[in-house]
Amino acid sequence: MKWEEWKPFYERIVKEMGYSVEEDEKAAEILRAILIENDNYIIKEELNSVIMEKVYVFGAGPNLEEEIKGREFSDGTKIAADGATSALLKNGIIPDIVVTDLDGRIRDLLEASKRSIMVVHAHGDNIDKLPLVVEFPVVLGTCQTKPLDIVYNFGGFTDGDRAVFLAEELGAKEIFLIGFDFSGRVGKWSKPWLKDHVEAWEVKRKKLMFAKELIEWLAKNGKARIFLGSQEL
Ligand SMILES: Nc1ncnc2c1ncn2[C@@H]1O[C@H](COP(=O)(O)OP(=O)(O)OP(=O)(O)O)[C@@H](O)[C@H]1O
Numbered sequence: 001m002k003w004e005e006w007k008p009f010y011e012r013i014v015k016e017m018g019y020s021v022e023e024d025e026k027a028a029e030i031l032r033a034i035l036i037e038n039d040n041y042i043i044k045e046e047l048n049s050v051i052m053e054k055v056y057v058f059g060a061g062p063n064l065e066e067e068i069k070g071r072e073f074s075d076g077t078k079i080a081a082d083g084a085t086s087a088l089l090k091n092g093i094i095p096d097i098v099v100t101d102l103d104g105r106i107r108d109l110l111e112a113s114k115r116s117i118m119v120v121h122a123h124g125d126n127i128d129k130l131p132l133v134v135e136f137p138v139v140l141g142t143c144q145t146k147p148l149d150i151v152y153n154f155g156g157f158t159d160g161d162r163a164v165f166l167a168e169e170l171g172a173k174e175i176f177l178i179g180f181d182f183s184g185r186v187g188k189w190s191k192p193w194l195k196d197h198v199e200a201w202e203v204k205r206k207k208l209m210f211a212k213e214l215i216e217w218l219a220k221n222g223k224a225r226i227f228l229g230s231q232e233l
Pocket residue numbers: 058059060061062081082083084101103104157158159160161179180181182183184185186187189190191204207208211
């Protein structure tokens with residue numbers, strides 16, 4: 001997705017969520033500087049070989065564990081959205097790619113990063129966490145403001161829908177959403193401090209509404225076919 005196409009969505013998100021554009025821009029610059037200094041970044045083209053025609057995107061909904069139990073997903077590329085990484089590792093599934101803004105369980109992100117490509121998102125509220133990327137061997141940087149040379153913006157807001165926009169950008173033909181649930185409950189994998197699935201708190205409810213809207217928009221306007229459970233969106 002081009003920046004001009006993403007900009008109106010971003011402007012609505014900033015207004016609704018009360019984010020600072022300046023802080024989001026500053027975060028992108030800081031991530032860029034860390035990646036260049038540490039030289040552990042990749043460019044978008046290096047991800048092309050990882051994306052198969054079929055892509056599974058794993059979200060941190062309460063249905064995640066049920067939906068992955070006993071399955072391997074070896075016929076497609078596996079992309080974990082942040083907190084979902086923990087459930088995948090626990091069930092012996094290694095994601096090919098992890099999309100994160102670094103607020104999942106850090107120990108699991110570090111464990112995954114030994115074998116997964118880490119797509120790390122910079123925003124105004126995770127600037128203090130960005131130095132962690134030096135611990136990841138292979139990183140693709142993303143932001144939600146105007147993209148920089150090595151810090152990309154493929155569109156999307158939350159880790160889950162950004163993973164779907166990434167798959168679309170890289171040419172996936174079919175994208176299957178696993179552990180996505182827009183009924184208002186948050187899966188326990190979503191945050192390190194959650195012990196069980198819970199009712200979404202106000203900020204999370206708004207984030208999940210944007211995630212749903214953006215995925216539905218992409219299903220209509222993108223090239224890939226997108227499936228939620230047995231339903232094609
Ligand atoms: N019911 C759900 N509860 C939590 N996440 C869900 C749910 N359904 C889908 N998801 C997707 O799973 C992704 C991974 O969840 P996680 O909470 O770790 O990510 P996040 O986007 O970093 O959230 P936050 O911004 O609150 O930190 C979410 O970004 C969201 O797109």
